[in-house]
Amino acid sequence: MKPHFTKPTEIALSAERLKTAYHKETKTFAFELSELSDDSMTNGDLRSVILKNLNNGNSIEFGFTHRDMDATDEDTYGYNYQSDNGIKLLLIND
Secondary structure, three states: OOOOOOOOOEEEEEEHHHHEEOOOOEEEEEEEHHOOOOOEEEOOOEEEEEEEOOOOOEEEEEEEEEEEEOOOOEEEEEEEEEOOOEEEEEEOOO
């Protein structure tokens, strides 16, 4: 049986929006899921996310690392990702 691969989720935003979401100290892009509209985020496999700059077409692919959970381990606070070059992505479940 062949493994089933799906396309990664893609988040495409302006350079200015990416700049305001980037935290240089932690090398992390952080977004609240509610602020990402259907126009900027495609449905895909959340095990891999591509962050794309609409101004120049550059992109970074991130792989899922872990979820931040509440104390009861029932609610997910955030989804954490990391690229091959150590840049992080946090999608906050708000």
